[in-house]
Amino acid sequence: MEIVKVGMADFKAIKNIGILTTLGLGSCVGIALYDRNNKIAGLAHIMLPSSSEIKNNSNKAKFADTAIEELIKEMILLGANKKYIVAKLAGGSQMFSFGSNTDILRIGERNVMAAKKKLLEMDVPIVAEDTGGNYGRTIELNCQDGSLIIKTIGHGIKTI
Amino acid sequence: MDLNNLNSNLLDVLKELGNIGSGNAATALSTMINKRINMRVPQVKILDFKDISEILGDGETPVVGIYFKMSDDIEGNIMFVLSIDSAINLTNMLFGRNDSKNELDDMDMSALSEVGNILSASYVNSLSTLTGLKLKISIPSICVDMAAAILSVPAVQFGQIGENVIFIETQFEEGDKLIKGDLFLIPEVDSFEKILSSLGVIL
Numbered sequence: 439m440e441i442v443k444v445g446m447a448d449f450k451a452i453k454n455i456g457i458l459t460t461l462g463l464g465s466c467v468g469i470a471l472y473d474r475n476n477k478i479a480g481l482a483h484i485m486l487p488s489s490s491e492i493k494n495n496s497n498k499a500k501f502a503d504t505a506i507e508e509l510i511k512e513m514i515l516l517g518a519n520k521k522y523i524v525a526k527l528a529g530g531s532q533m534f535s536f537g538s539n540t541d542i543l544r545i546g547e548r549n550v551m552a553a554k555k556k557l558l559e560m561d562v563p564i565v566a567e568d569t570g571g572n573y574g575r576t577i578e579l580n581c582q583d584g585s586l587i588i589k590t591i592g593h594g595i596k597t598i
Numbered sequence: 599m600d601l602n603n604l605n606s607n608l609l610d611v612l613k614e615l616g617n618i619g620s621g622n623a624a625t626a627l628s629t630m631i632n633k634r635i636n637m638r639v640p641q642v643k644i645l646d647f648k649d650i651s652e653i654l655g656d657g658e659t660p661v662v663g664i665y666f667k668m669s670d671d672i673e674g675n676i677m678f679v680l681s682i683d684s685a686i687n688l689t690n691m692l693f694g695r696n697d698s699k700n701e702l703d704d705m706d707m708s709a710l711s712e713v714g715n716i717l718s719a720s721y722v723n724s725l726s727t728l729t730g731l732k733l734k735i736s737i738p739s740i741c742v743d744m745a746a747a748i749l750s751v752p753a754v755q756f757g758q759i760g761e762n763v764i765f766i767e768t769q770f771e772e773g774d775k776l777i778k779g780d781l782f783l784i785p786e787v788d789s790f791e792k793i794l795s796s797l798g799v800i801l
Contacts, residue, residue: 445648462746574747
């Protein structure tokens, strides 16, 4: 089966068969979208919560808000119907801590919140999530059934 | 400053900076474990975010990362990355042990943080002496996880400013190849101009 890699600040969509994967999500969030009826899967690996907080925001795949919009557009181009699309989220952890948790290091939590907000705004239901914690995740989205496998080091493997 | 158009002169300056900094760090490591340490010529890597997960080979390999924030005149990060085997061999040397365990306990993690601390401090110290800039590092923070997840931390920080990250990378190797590590200096893009002008490089 074809395995398509999605890098950091990147998104991809596929149809029918194949697996979309992204390695080592830390504070980044993997947004897995799936249209079961048309068997179209999309995966975005976002780094930052919002394109409106940052001046240099030309790379749409970098931010939760713009990446979700663009990914849905791309899935619709492949033949997805927006009303069937559902979402699963993974990632958003905090790899390093310095005691005071006020700054950039809480970006994981903010990424998850931003992704949820955008999905709600776009009427995409979130059917499952595995977020937070202090460990990395590798995820694999299967285009055939929309299952999302989450692999970790020391925290097991699960499918959501 | 446009990172895509750095000329070879500037890259040489950055390499030399890495060379001096990590040379001092390597000496500190060598003194600590009383072994010979070999060091590669530092590499300056300008990477797109999507290539970061592969900087250490397979992004899923578990590694130990010891992370520092650098502040004051130069903003950025310093990160010391070791394979799990190397980390175990290093702590065995530090504690004078001979056992063949395959996990790191709290004591080991604490020792590794301290090693990272000494290496980063000697790196930063020599940079500060060289450039006359004031530099400070945070306390260490240590994490054992997938390489890609660990390296994404500095990337996310720079994601707020630009589209790519500069890593000044130096590889270390202990004489018997029991310990291999990568020391990364990851300055913020804006800090480059400060570093370069403090060295008299005209942009």
